[in-house]
Amino acid sequence: MVALSLLSLYAMSTPWVSVALMGTLERQHPVLSLEQTKAPDAIVILGGGRNPDAPEFGGDTVSPPTLLRLRYGAYLQRHSQAPVLVSGGRVYGELASEADLMAQALAQDFNVPTRWREDRSRNTHENAKYSAELLLAEERKHIWLVTQAWHMPRSVVAYEAYGVEVTPAPTAFSRHSSAKSIWLRFLPRAKNLAKSSQAIHEWLGIAYYRVMAAVAVDAL
Template identity: 45%
Template sequence: MPDLTSPAVLMRQLLGAFFLPPVSILLLALAGAWLARRVPRVGRSLLGLSGVLFYLLTLPQSAIWLNGFLETEPPASLGAVRATQAIVVLGGGIRPAPETGGMVLSADSGSRVRYGAWLARRTGLPLLVTGGAPKGGLAEGQVMAQVLAEDYGLVPRWVEAASDNTEANARNSARLLRAAGISHITLVTQAWHMRRALPYFRAQGLTVVPAPTGFTRYAETGVCRWLPTGRAMQETHQALREIVGLIYGRLRGY
């Protein structure tokens, strides 16, 4: 199958792969190995640093700390949601499902859609789902709408399927909402993504009630939070990527 990823999305992925763990730590270790025979003290220091960083980034405690920096918005109250005019659910990715022969929502998208449906049923508010096809193929918004209809019996009023990043989600969604006379919304996305998403939507002149979902939580306590896990490595990588995105947005005035 040909690669249909847009050049802009591909560039973001390449930069993220190069500058974020685990590749950045691997490059640090390779630099240490190369310097070990030329400048032994510096080489050994870099090798040791890469090992420490790798260990830290695999810890549940590190994932909790990093995502705690991002997860600044508390859960939304139903009263605050009822005061808005619509619920906007951001896409968080889709993936192939060989068992069904089609595309399904990623874990992040699935949790957002589930929470959006939960809110819609309790408030009667219309839903807008937003997500394009940054990697080509079927748009996230289309898959989200299909899941809402088939699994939750809800048909979103608006399906935005042209955006390939959070800024475009906000811009394209605002255009649809303004045409319907809507300016006060509830925004559903991952708790770690909300801090970056909010400024984009507010910059469109929307009044936004944040409704975060998928908070970073671990059942493990005490010493178990200092034992490396694959899940923690994934969540620290996601948090670091989000922090980079947050800094980029701030530099652009959001």
């Protein structure tokens, strides 16, 4: 058992395994084709965490994963001119919600306005629930949903459960290093272990959502 545990730890720490695990999630929704997709009623960008008490910014700001989502969301907004909804609350009771930080970053860094701020959610399920309330109240049903490619399958399930028509707009796909040496794909690194852990977390989350839907229980 010790040997098996060490082997599993090594395998999940290699880019060969971590990219493969991420691929099981990321291949479910391809890159958005702007030329072949109808314009949305709104663009929804999901929060992906915050960088707390960042000294260079004088307080909380968006995390690197959130910034990736905002960058792509801003790109889509310029293409479509659709209004933007940002979604993210106060997971640990912070003063500013993730939605507030996201709207600030969109305005200051990308010169993109925010139409709605969904600032009550603490997880993906609540992102969908509270965003749907804001959007459907204005009869805006079709959205482009922006989040990391590995997070998209669970996000789509959550939003569609609340009657929203979702066109996935995934970003930040996992890729192997551009290095030519194939041996580097078998070199263990901490960031690859984190990716493998994230992929497993997502699959467990998807399984949980499906079980809750099957027994008609409101997932948390």
